[in-house]
């Protein structure tokens with residue numbers, strides 16, 4: 109029996125609130141807080157169980173501290189934006205409450221996400237006797253857990269990992285992003301990077317691609333991107349020689365993105381407009397569809413998985429472990445689209461692992477540092493069943 113404080117009432121926050129509400133034996137009390145209270149009210153109305161709501165600006169540490177002191181949660185589950193990671197972690201330190209998130213911190217004025225800012229909290233969390241679980245969505249999150257599961261059950265040594273993320277769905281808009289537009293576009297437009305033979309290799313954005321036959325989605329072109337789980341997996345997976353991350357994009361999406369970039373609409377630095385400063389990418393976000401609003405008419409499926417090669421008992425071995433998620437099924441269940449769903453379900457399960465004592469520790473952790481088995485079991489129960497294909 110625990111009380112969870114969810115921060116952020118966007119596409120992912122809605123899923124987390126719904127999925128926590130489905131497990132009253134763990135999440136006996138739920139509070140959903142966000143910058144805009146009406147977003148919390150909308151989600152509150154969709155959920156049959158009573159949940160509490162609150163308004164908070166999570167960038168403001170004293171405001172977060174006051175909310176935590178009032179609510180007295182056992183865990184703060186952060187599904188606001190990466191900019192809020194550090195202020196929320198500061199508030200958790202001050203109040204002595206555990207923390208979980210799904211995306212690593214990035215500074216607003218530089219499109220660069222790295223774990224160094226959050227890993228720097230290690231000693232302070234340890235000393236305070238509390239736990240932070242970082243990156244517990246699907247990717248990062250389940251993709252890290254797939255690696256830990258493969259390491260535990262299938263390989264003596266993992267040599268290469270290709271994380272493959274495909275959205276073969278259709279939302280009917282010429283251009284929209286499936287999670288927060290600002291964060292999504294910052295991620296895609298930065299230089300690509302992968303790790304091979306002990307060093308990071310940088311490439312121009314979207315300059316390497318390959319076709320991959322995704323189960324239930326078909327052959328799609330996937331582009332090599334830098335993604336945050338690469339940083340922690342390089343530290344935690346034994347014998348790793350190469351790790352890369354790939355994401356599929358349709359031609360329509362890429363054409364729109366190229367035009368937006370060319371005209372300066374994806375810039376993250378302020379420009380003067382009619383006597384006041386605006387940040388073009390924030391203005392663009394205001395024009396684009398809200399990711400949660402895509403859910404109603406979304407059709408098609410996502411397939412996200414890890415292609416893993418390595419050695420078991422002296423023999424080379426290759427495994428693809430993946431999940432397929434159907435946008436329309438997610439909408440039917442909890443009024444969400446599959447990208448929010450595949451992020452929110454693992455965040456709920458991560459919280460469950462912490463609150464039931466299956467995953468415990470003092471300090472700051474990435475998900476692959478814990479036993480993957482209880483988490484993998486819960487994925488099958490809570491809407492994200494996984495499949496292993498030995499190739």
Ligand SMILES: NC(=O)c1ccc[n+]([C@@H]2O[C@H](COP(=O)([O-])OP(=O)(O)OC[C@H]3O[C@@H](n4cnc5c(N)ncnc54)[C@H](OP(=O)(O)O)[C@@H]3O)[C@@H](O)[C@H]2O)c1
Nearest residue numbers: 116117118119120143144166188211245246247248287288
């Ligand atoms: N690991 C993964 O697999 C994965 C995948 C997708 C997304 N994510 C992460 O999930 C998070 C949420 O994504 P999303 O698609 O749900 O985004 P979203 O729909 O834009 O929702 C973000 C929510 O956070 C709220 N928020 C923003 N700043 C805040 C502040 N200062 N204080 C309080 N609330 C604030 C927003 O409030 P307003 O309504 O007022 O704007 C909004 O409701 C992001 O960090 C994203 O990077 C992770």
